[in-house]
Amino acid sequence: MVDPANTVGLQVNPTPLLKDELDIVIPTIRNLDFLEMWRPFLQPYHLIIVQDGDPTKKIHVPEGYDYELYNRNDINRILGPKASCISFKDSACRCFGYMVSKKKYIFTIDDDCFVAKDPSGKAVNALEQHIKNLLCPSTPLFFNTLYDPYREGADFVRGYPFSLREGVTTAVSHGLWLNIPDYDAPTQLVKPKERNTRYVDAVMTIPKGTLFPMCGMNLAFDRDLIGPAMYFGLMGDGQPIGRYDDMWAGWCIKVICDHLGLGVKTGLPYIYHSKASNPFVNLKKEYKGIFWQEEIIPFFQNAKLSKEATTVQQCYIELSKMVKEKLSSLDPYFDKLADAMVTWIEAWDELNPPAAAAANGKA
Amino acid sequence: MSSAEINKNEVDIVIGALNADLTQFLNCWRPFFSGFHLIIVKDPELKEELNIPEGFDVDVYSKADMEKIVGASNATMFSGYSCRYFGYLVSKKKYIVSIDDDCVPAKDPKGVLVDAVSQHVTNLENPATPLFFNTLYDPYCEGADFVRGYPFSLRSGVPCAASCGLWLNLADLDAPTQALKTEQRNTSYVDAVMTVPLKAMLPISGINIAFNRELVGPALVPALRIAGEGKVRWETLEDVWCGMCLKHISDHLGYGVKTGLPYVWRNERGDAVESLRKKWEGMKLMEKSVPFFESLKLPETAVTVEDCVVELAKAVKEQLGSDDPAFTQAADAMVKWVQLWNSVNSSG
Numbered sequence: 212m213v214d215p216a217n218t219v220g221l222q223v224n225p226t227p228l229l230k231d232e233l234d235i236v237i238p239t240i241r242n243l244d245f246l247e248m249w250r251p252f253l254q255p256y257h258l259i260i261v262q263d264g265d266p267t268k269k270i271h272v273p274e275g276y277d278y279e280l281y282n283r284n285d286i287n288r289i290l291g292p293k294a295s296c297i298s299f300k301d302s303a304c305r306c307f308g309y310m311v312s313k314k315k316y317i318f319t320i321d322d323d324c325f326v327a328k329d330p331s332g333k334a335v336n337a338l339e340q341h342i343k344n345l346l347c348p349s350t351p352l353f354f355n356t357l358y359d360p361y362r363e364g365a366d367f368v369r370g371y372p373f374s375l376r377e378g379v380t381t382a383v384s385h386g387l388w389l390n391i392p393d394y395d396a397p398t399q400l401v402k403p404k405e406r407n408t409r410y411v412d413a414v415m416t417i418p419k420g421t422l423f424p425m426c427g428m429n430l431a432f433d434r435d436l437i438g439p440a441m442y443f444g445l446m447g448d449g450q451p452i453g454r455y456d457d458m459w460a461g462w463c464i465k466v467i468c469d470h471l472g473l474g475v476k477t478g479l480p481y482i483y484h485s486k487a488s489n490p491f492v493n494l495k496k497e498y499k500g501i502f503w504q505e506e507i508i509p510f511f512q513n514a515k516l517s518k519e520a521t522t523v524q525q526c527y528i529e530l531s532k533m534v535k536e537k538l539s540s541l542d543p544y545f546d547k548l549a550d551a552m553v554t555w556i557e558a559w560d561e562l563n564p565p566a567a568a569a570a571n572g573k574a
Numbered sequence: 575m576s577s578a579e580i581n582k583n584e585v586d587i588v589i590g591a592l593n594a595d596l597t598q599f600l601n602c603w604r605p606f607f608s609g610f611h612l613i614i615v616k617d618p619e620l621k622e623e624l625n626i627p628e629g630f631d632v633d634v635y636s637k638a639d640m641e642k643i644v645g646a647s648n649a650t651m652f653s654g655y656s657c658r659y660f661g662y663l664v665s666k667k668k669y670i671v672s673i674d675d676d677c678v679p680a681k682d683p684k685g686v687l688v689d690a691v692s693q694h695v696t697n698l699e700n701p702a703t704p705l706f707f708n709t710l711y712d713p714y715c716e717g718a719d720f721v722r723g724y725p726f727s728l729r730s731g732v733p734c735a736a737s738c739g740l741w742l743n744l745a746d747l748d749a750p751t752q753a754l755k756t757e758q759r760n761t762s763y764v765d766a767v768m769t770v771p772l773k774a775m776l777p778i779s780g781i782n783i784a785f786n787r788e789l790v791g792p793a794l795v796p797a798l799r800i801a802g803e804g805k806v807r808w809e810t811l812e813d814v815w816c817g818m819c820l821k822h823i824s825d826h827l828g829y830g831v832k833t834g835l836p837y838v839w840r841n842e843r844g845d846a847v848e849s850l851r852k853k854w855e856g857m858k859l860m861e862k863s864v865p866f867f868e869s870l871k872l873p874e875t876a877v878t879v880e881d882c883v884v885e886l887a888k889a890v891k892e893q894l895g896s897d898d899p900a901f902t903q904a905a906d907a908m909v910k911w912v913q914l915w916n917s918v919n920s921s922g
Binding site for chain 2: 330353354355356357358362364365366367368369370371372373374375385387392393394395398402405406407408409410411412413417418419420421422423424425426454455457458461477497501504505508
């Protein structure tokens with residue numbers, strides 16, 4: 212059994228790192244009560260709330276938070292016909308928040324994620340850890356058996372090539388979850404009571420050439436470096452699939468990061484995941500994905516981007532062409548998705564004109 | 575898996591003795607070594623008699639045994655830290671667990687002594703998952719599983735070839751790093767076992783390692799000797815080279831390599847600054863090795879471990895031989911090793 216941290220009485224962080232350079236993107240359909248618990252760590256930061264579902268519903272944001280909120284009407288107004296690439300009735304809509312943000316860094320968190328405790332009982336400032344992960348290099352070209360070599364008390368082990376010890380720039384920090392683990396529907400059905408109580412005290416770089424299942428519940432990234440690739444796909448209403456939004460983005464960003472020489476980290480920080488979604492509902496959403504991923508994974512494992520693709524947008528457009536060419540035969544959905552990927556990039560570039568684009572691409 | 579569930583008859587614990595007095599070492603490990611067969615191999619350059627406490631089921635091999643079994647000229651292959659490979663050669667068991675003689679059991683965060691032998695065997699007996707990274711690490715352990723998005727076709731995993739453990743207190747850092755941070759000790763207990771992904775290279779340490787001898791025995795090659803190699807780990811690279819070969823061959827044959835638990839507690843020995851005084855060849859050799867292994871492709875026709883070692887040796891000679899005589903010697907040693915392996919093990 213594991214409990215969330217009790218943050219009542221904790222002082223709001225007096226020295227919030229990157230306060231003016233980071234936006235917190237939260238998709239919601241219900242309420243944002245969970246932000247009460249996060250106050251000490253998140254209050255100093257600007258929030259971008261993406262309200263999914265019924266736009267007439269009023270979402271209450273706890274006092275003291277500085278935020279902008281977008282509902283479906285706003286998304287349609289801002290993007291016009293390009294709004295078709297943003298999912299409806301699915302938390303995938305959060306990527307709209309990435310697009311409208313003007314900051315360098317994004318932290319995204321789900322509204323059922325609370326503050327976790329580390330083994331000593333201390334409340335984990337997840338955002339601070341994500342920032343540390345992003346500001347510090349990654350090491351995708353050679354695995355360090357002591358994990359993050361830059362961490363206090365750690366280092367590169369004997370045999371680690373000296374020429375690789377500077378590492379590369381980190382683009383993504385993927386955090387984990389205590390309590391309700393991020394299982395797929397079949398696993399949830401077989402193990403409804405399983406809880407993740409294991410606090411693995413490490414951050415590590417996912418090696419170049421290795422794919423992973425990226426969960427969007429507790430994620431941070433450098434928007435300048437990889438933002439345009441963080442499209443969460445077409446999910447939810449009117450789509451044949453759900454709960455593969457973050458997975459899709461994760462496979463795309465990893466291929467592109469590997470190509471551009473950027474790093475992806477996983478491990479700390481943990482958040483406390485409180486709500487288990489309904490496994491039967493999940494099964495219906497995931498069903499097609501379970502079969503499709505068997506084809507999708509080899510597709511991404513073999514995807515080779517051209518050396519002319521030097522910006523994230525160029526990489527992403529190339530990837531969309533490959534999706535259309537190689538995955539359309541799997542299902543016409545992928546044809547639509549490939550088009551949506553292009554629409555996304557067009558919308559991204561429209562909202563983030565070229566002056567900012569010079570900062571994109573290779574670190 | 576508790577020690578009660580492990581079939582002790584399938585395991586040999588191989589210790590390379592670089593210290594003559596193994597009393598403290600073996601007494602500390604007694605709770606976890608008892609019931610197992612031990613192979614202790616004495617560094618042929620160690621002059622003193624070994625001091626081994628009572629109560630262990632142990633076979634000891636020394637220089638004389640090496641000369642008898644592999645011949646005097648080949649016995650030089652097993653000097654220093656490489657003496658343990660002789661134990662791998664003569665063992666008849668499925669699994670080998672090998673721990674340096676300056677390590678004792680570590681304590682986990684609850685204060686309980688870690689049964690490193692049990693953990694290593696558990697790692698070896700459970701599948702590895704090199705083809706896709708599981709963000710919750712070992713999916714087969716109690717309380718964990720594969721996460722959402724992990725392809726179902728990859729969930730049965732592949733056979734585990736090796737289990738690389740870690741070290742608390744004195745971590746396995748190189749001489750320059752340890753000399754710079756003389757007071758640094760590893761106090762971080764990371765509670766995870768994970769598979770090192772396909773194609774990812776890593777520095778495998780020989781200090782705390784276990785492997786499936788039946789599966790990959792010949793791939794653990796005592797090959798790379800740096801000039802001025804010494805009797806402290808800071809002055810060797812043999813295990814790192816061995817590990818690069820092992821990982822590459824495992825990747826080629828579809829096996830997995832795990833890293834993480836178990837931890838051992840490693841003690842002070844030698845002086846990093848002193849080791850620095852020797853011109854440290856290891857750095858140069860590693861730099862050359864990395865691009866070599868990165869671009870290396872073993873032929874499809876290499877389907878046995880022995881074939882892979884021989885092909886690897888050929889490639890080393892061709893591509894690295896002119897860079898440094900150490901590589902040519904390593905290549906020759908690898909070929910010789912396979913010959914010895916076959917001749918020693920053909921008699922059953």
